Amino acid sequence: MQDFLEFRTISKGYPGVQALSNVSFSVRKGAVHGLMGENGAGKSTLIRVLSGDQSADTGEILIDGAQQHYRSVRDAFHAGVIVIHQELQLVPELTVAENLWLGRFPGKAGVIDRQQLTGVVSKKLAEIGIDVDPSVKVASLSIGERQMVEIAKAVMLDARVIALDEPTSSLSSRESEILFSLIDRLRANGTVILYVSHRLDEIFRLCDSLTVLRDGKLAAHHPDISKVTRDQIISEMVGREIANIWGWRERSLGQERLRVENISGAKLRHPISFSVRRGEILGFFGLIGAGRSEMARLVYGADARNGGTVSVDGVTITADSPPHSIRSGIVLCPEDRKFDGIVQGRSIEENMTISSRRHFSPFGIINPKKEGALADKFIAKLRVRTPSRRQDIINLSGGNQQKVILGRWLSEEGVKVLMIDEPTRGIDVGAKSEIYEILYELAADGMAIVVISSELPEVMGIADRIMVMCEGRIAADIPRAEFDERRILAAALPDVQNANTLSHAQVR
């Protein structure tokens, strides 16, 4: 059969990152094509380019032999390309039928023809075998049903290419099965499905062909999935040269510093326990959504705990709120610097001393000399590149902003446990190794450090030990001597078989 969807030498760069370089592959008509890769491999960027949300720097997309020039999501719609994201795009307060017609309601002079509205929809839903009442509000549907409606919307728009981004991430196993049979029917109708998933079992269950991306490049293209093995795909996902930009060196580890026991919360229902020693850098690896950040936020007291204890140097910390954690010596550099880290519109100095200024402010009156001196000290120590401490933090590069956040905690003094979530996301290579050096120095001074990262090479490069998380649980605890990319990645990938037994157990 002929190629229906073709990517030709697609490249796309963002400031500091080449997200895609020269990616070319094609998909046959009526095929379900899998797209795999680690976090940051370029899958989302490719999907965005396909959806018209962003345009590629170079390269072109062909559909049925015709070159596409669309510049917006709307143009992509007209070309028959529809991307279904993890966050669904339905209006909860409207009915299923209304959602499916949204933007082009049938009727005359602004009066909606209700008969046509539901009539056409019920016919269409029956045709593709979706069992949902078109007259109920979307708000009353389950996530799985909403996903079906989203797909029905694509079918209503006569989509020729449907891309699904991690569609089963929030579905139960039964809902997933219903989704799979729907995908099978669409395939039979000749629709091209691009299926992005981390779950190898699903890929093998559904896909006819597969593309693996790595570091923005095409790592492998398999026109026939029956000729590849699970292990082969994993090595294609990770198979990179590891350059030694990490600068890790042996450190002597002291006594246990942080101990977390059976901690759990609303977003992390299975209790988690671990401990970190003085001078140790513990890496947390997992796919996005594995629960690493949620774990750190619970330890820090940023989110309410359901249970569990945190102790530092053998002393249990009773309260769970950021101010208490800071006073007990536990701090967190959050994952999303822009939304949870920096205070935009305020100076480097204020951002740095936001917590520590209480130490030199008798009766709450700040001593500006001491504040300035402290800020200057850490600007110099952490090599923050800025003309002045009064500079608005928004003007700094990502790496320098991260250093200011580090300075915020180092100026506290008495920090015993530093948790840092995605320490170098969006940071250029030079600043990256500076930040690693800072972490090594702090560890050498006896701090216990928890590094959370979605980048496997980074965790393997700088951690003394790695905890792998998968779907809210700790899947593996691996010392540095036994680091092995495949083993770590295999532990991080969810297994549908396990998930099934678990969700059944929960039902009972």
Next chain:
Amino acid sequence: MTSLKKLLLGEQGLVVIFALAFLVVSLTVPNFLTERNMLGLLQSVVTIGIVACTMMFCLASRDFDLSVGSTVAFSGMVAVMASNATGSILLGLVAALICGGLVGTVNGVVIARFRINALITTLATMQIVRGLALIASDGRAVGINDPSFYQLALSRFLGIPTPIWVMALFFVAFGFLLNRTVFGKNTLAIGGNPEASRLAGVDVARMRIWIFALQGLVCAVAGVLLASRITSGQPNAATGLELSVISACVLGGVSLAGGRAAMTGVIVGVLIMGIAENVMNLLNIQAFYQYVVRGLILLMAVLLDNLRSSAAGRRA
């Protein structure tokens, strides 16, 4: 950018514009630059000026308070009624402060602890408190029994009426509070990014309650001075004050999105409001037109602010 543009859109742009406007008005409007008129002008902005001090904190922390006008009227009312009943002006003052502080604290607790939108919460308390003032007085003005109560507003120090001194004192104190204390810096931080501030160890909820409580107390002070000046407790006093105060703050460059505020800006904003009204009075412009002019000034100030931030964005 030309240097004129740079001056107008820079940090001190508003001050420059104010100085120019003041100069022009002094030269062209008869009787403007006289001692009597200047004192009258300042006295006319005392209520707005005092309340703007804490409104600035409220806006800087991304909050909003519509209940200030009602609180001013209510606490003025309470001061008069309590001092009439007890015969002690001091007790009247204390009662007013307690009532004002209570209204503010209730606002703060509802907004910060129960997470109700500040606009809705204070819209509700604005009506509740106005209602309480009307109920307490049965809708009528309550006269002051003890003439020495008048002295709060009438007395002078170094030739300048006490309320103006009080306003000046508040300007200095709240300017210091904003720029030199942990409280002020934390206010700006939670306005700039509440979640980041919380994760940096700032107790955001407690801060917000304090800011509203302070706002209530300051309204009580303004209410007492107003009652003394109009020689009675008026349940309908200070209607629409909230909008004038917010206008003055916005004129002064306080960002409604939070995180940006300066005392000098607010002072200038308050004075611009006062001067506009004063000049129109001196020129015998009908009061109806004054609303239009005030609205136009506010719109222009916001547009200027918008230009200024996009200019700052380009520089960055």
